[in-house]
Amino acid sequence: MKLKRFLMYFFTFLTFVIFCYPLFLKKTFGPVSFEQFLFHLVNPIKGTDPRLYYKGIGYVVILPLLLTIAYLTPHVFLKKFFKKYSAAWESSRWRSILIVPLFIAACAFQIYVLRIDQWYMGHRNPSILFRDFYVGQTANDITFSKKKNAIVVFMESMEETYGNFSIFKKNYIPELMTLEKENTSFDRFYQMPGTQWTMAGVFSSMCGAPLRIPLRGSRLDMFKTFLPSIVCIPQILQAHGYQTGFILGSNAVFSGMDNFASQHGFDQYWGIAEIEKELGGLKDDMYGHGWGLNDVTMFDFAKSKIVEASKKDKPFFYVLSTIDTHFPNGYFDPRHCQHEENNGTDVIRCSSRLIHSFVNWVQAQPFAKDTAIILVGDHLSMANDVYDTLIKSQNRQIVDIFINGTKTPHQKEGRAFATFDFAPSILSFMGGNIPQDAFGLGRDLFSKTPTITEKLGVSEIRNELQKYPPEYQKFFKPVQK
Numbered sequence: 001m002k003l004k005r006f007l008m009y010f011f012t013f014l015t016f017v018i019f020c021y022p023l024f025l026k027k028t029f030g031p032v033s034f035e036q037f038l039f040h041l042v043n044p045i046k047g048t049d050p051r052l053y054y055k056g057i058g059y060v061v062i063l064p065l066l067l068t069i070a071y072l073t074p075h076v077f078l079k080k081f082f083k084k085y086s087a088a089w090e091s092s093r094w095r096s097i098l099i100v101p102l103f104i105a106a107c108a109f110q111i112y113v114l115r116i117d118q119w120y121m122g123h124r125n126p127s128i129l130f131r132d133f134y135v136g137q138t139a140n141d142i143t144f145s146k147k148k149n150a151i152v153v154f155m156e157s158m159e160e161t162y163g164n165f166s167i168f169k170k171n172y173i174p175e176l177m178t179l180e181k182e183n184t185s186f187d188r189f190y191q192m193p194g195t196q197w198t199m200a201g202v203f204s205s206m207c208g209a210p211l212r213i214p215l216r217g218s219r220l221d222m223f224k225t226f227l228p229s230i231v232c233i234p235q236i237l238q239a240h241g242y243q244t245g246f247i248l249g250s251n252a253v254f255s256g257m258d259n260f261a262s263q264h265g266f267d268q269y270w271g272i273a274e275i276e277k278e279l280g281g282l283k284d285d286m287y288g289h290g291w292g293l294n295d296v297t298m299f300d301f302a303k304s305k306i307v308e309a310s311k312k313d314k315p316f317f318y319v320l321s322t323i324d325t326h327f328p329n330g331y332f333d334p335r336h337c338q339h340e341e342n343n344g345t346d347v348i349r350c351s352s353r354l355i356h357s358f359v360n361w362v363q364a365q366p367f368a369k370d371t372a373i374i375l376v377g378d379h380l381s382m383a384n385d386v387y388d389t390l391i392k393s394q395n396r397q398i399v400d401i402f403i404n405g406t407k408t409p410h411q412k413e414g415r416a417f418a419t420f421d422f423a424p425s426i427l428s429f430m431g432g433n434i435p436q437d438a439f440g441l442g443r444d445l446f447s448k449t450p451t452i453t454e455k456l457g458v459s460e461i462r463n464e465l466q467k468y469p470p471e472y473q474k475f476f477k478p479v480q481k
Contacts, residue, residue, distance in 0.1 A: 012071055012099055016064035019106035022113035024059035028052065028328065030383035034119040036197050038213045043199075043223050043256040049290030051328070071099075118466055123214075127467035133452050134209070134471065135438035138231060139239030146406050146431035147240065147315045149371040151306065151362060154202055154321045155355060157384070158377035160397040162348045167393050168386075172349045175356035176399050179375070184402040184409060186445055188416040190458050191380050191398075193465040195419040199255040201378035202321065206264070207232040208423035208440020210465060212472050226259040227475040233427055233439075234265030237317045243267060243309045247302045248321035249275075249293035266319075275301050288324055288331035295324040295351065296333060299358050310367040317430075325351045327384045344385030359403065372430055373403040376422060405429035407446040416453040418461070421445055 025032045111117055160180075162172040171177060194210025195201055203211045207230050234244045244266045252258040252271025261269035272292045276282045279301070288294030302320050309316035324331045330347030332339070337350035355375065362373055377398030381390055390396065400422070407429055409415075424439035428446050437449035445451070453461050 008096060008099075009068065009072065011103070013064055013068045015099060015103040015106050016067040016071075017060055018103070018110055020059050020063050020067075022110045024056055026113055026383075027059075028055060028383060030387060032114060033193060033196065034114040034116045035194065035211075035213050036200070037114055039197075039199070039211065039223075040255065042213070043254075045255075046251055046253045048254065049326070049328075051290055122466040123468040125467045127464045127469040129441060129452070129461070129464045130209075130469035130471035133455075134441055135436055136231065137236070137434065137439050139236050141435050142236050142240070142427065143433045144240060144431045145433060147242070148406055148430045149310070149316050149367060150318075150374065150426065150430045151371060152205075152317075152319045152374045152376065152426060153355065153358070154198070154205070154319065154376055154378040155351070155399060156198065156322045156325045156378055157327065157381040158322075158325060158348075158351065158399045159380050159390070160399055161381075161390050161393045162345070162352075164393060167389060168345070170345075172345045173352040173399070175352045176375070176401070179356065179359065179401050179403065180399070184405075184412060185400055186409070186415050186417055187397065187413055189397045189400065190416065190418055190453060190462075191396075192418045192420075192462060196379050197255075197382075198321070198378045199257060199260070201419055202257070202319075203232075203260060204419040205376060205378075205422040205426070206234065206319075208420045208442035209472075209475075210420060210441075212468060214468065214473060214476070223256040224259060225476075225478065226256055226263050228263060228479050229477050230264075230440075230475040232264040233423055234317065234319075236265070236427065236432075237430075238265040238267065241314055243312060243314050243316040244318070245269065245305060245309070245316070246319045246321075247275075247298060247305065249288065249295060249298035249323045250291045250321070250326075270301065270305070285335070288333070289326070289329070291323050291326050291331075293323070294331055294333055295322045295354050296336060298322065299354065303358075303361060306362075307365070310365070315370075321378070322351065322355070324354070325381075327382045329385060363404075368404070372405040373401075374405075374422075374426055374429065375399060375401040375403070379419075402429050406431040409446045410448045415445055415451065416458065417443075417445055417451045418453050421451050421453075 161167055163174070163177045165171060192210060194212050195204045200211040209230065238244050246261040246266045246269040248257065248271055250271060252261070252269055252274065258269060258271065270278065275293065286293050286297040298320065302318065306316070306318055309318065324333065325347055330344055332347050333350055337346065337353060339346050359373055362368060362371060377400065380396050380398060381387065420440055420442040423442040424434050424437060424444040425446060427439060428434055428444045434444055437444040437447040441452060443449050443451040456464070
């Protein structure tokens with residue numbers, strides 16, 4: 001009898017956990033794909049902002065516990081008002097019967113929120129994209145008319161919507177919008193499946209492919225070797241004599257960023273632990289929110305590394321990743337900015353100034369004329385203080401700015417593109433000559449070659465990316481030597 005009662009209590013608690021967990025995801029991150037959920041399940045989450053743990057405990061432990069107590073002991077309250085019915089409910093029979101449809105409803109809700117049905121059906125139907133459009137390139141395929149240095153800055157959650165007067169009635173990123181007007185920017189971005197979070201955005205921009213999780217063969221250590229058989233931009237550049245480095249203020253272990261960087265062509269990478277070791281310790285004012293170091297500290301460290309690289313007789317390629325604007329609330333640095341509206345837009349406003357200041361610093365250096373700068377939003381903003389306002393926009397665009405490269409585009413306006421088109425475009429902008437103007441699924445935006453988004457249309461390519469291409473499986477296999 002005690003075992004039966006324990007199982008009843010446990011099953012009830014489990015039912016409410018299943019119901020509350022997708023609520024936590026939706027309230028914390030906004031729309032989340034099952035593939036994104038799976039990716040973080042099989043990758044380290046060390047370095048996550050502690051506030052998310054606290055919020056998760058509230059949603060996934062405390063709330064289900066309270067709902068379980070309320071469900072199992074309603075007779076305590078009903079006795080005061082419905083003496084006739086409380087005795088019947090006090091019997092576990094009715095509660096045992098009703099918990100079954102509640103469990104089914106909770107599972108259905110989780111499937112709906114995470115779109116598990118779409119993910120499963122997509123894996124049952126193979127995609128044609130990699131079969132028909134993927135172009136693998138090696139270092140031997142790429143030549144350079146000129147080897148420019150390049151600095152790529154992945155700007156956390158930075159999108160043009162923050163500068164849209166019709167949405168916010170104010171431009172919160174005037175410095176970035178000015179840089180867009182003065183340099184090259186493309187204006188018809190579409191966020192595709194497999195590119196919606198930071199690791200996926202960085203991977204797609206560097207490797208020309210979305211980040212996918214297979215239905216079969218998924219395991220907790222599958223990203224210790226981070227898709228070893230796919231070739232990415234840093235590997236191409238490394239083979240052509242470039243110095244390559246990756247600098248981020250967050251923990252490099254999070255999401256397997258350290259494995260990606262070390263296995264795909266970066267000579268060195270620095271996350272919070274590596275920066276602390278190199279500096280011999282960190283001061284209190286170097287930290288930002290729970291995700292890691294503030295962007296001022298990251299940029300200061302990056303400046304020292306870039307200057308160091310510029311003094312060597314080899315071109316350099318450095319990738320930086322900002323973190324101040326990370327959800328849920330970002331980090332507002334009072335040393336460099338002033339509060340204007342006391343919400344998430346203050347953080348965005350401050351970030352625009354800091355990034356612009358970094359660009360000005362680069363352009364004032366002796367190596368400036370030989371250095372291309374590429375500023376790219378890693379993905380559209382997730383759930384933050386102003387998310388309800390952001391989603392009013394019918395045409396959300398990440399910020400993308402190409403400064404001081406070797407090429408100008410044949411067509412700047414009206415080009416439909418996705419994150420993976422940045423891979424060949426960055427390589428081309430640095431002076432690379434790419435056969436077929438293609439790198440992976442990406443197409444060079446500086447060329448006349450249409451992107452696959454332009455060829456297939458937005459709906460069709462999104463539909464294809466919901467499917468799992470059998471050719472993608474080979475990227476998980478070790479490199480044959």
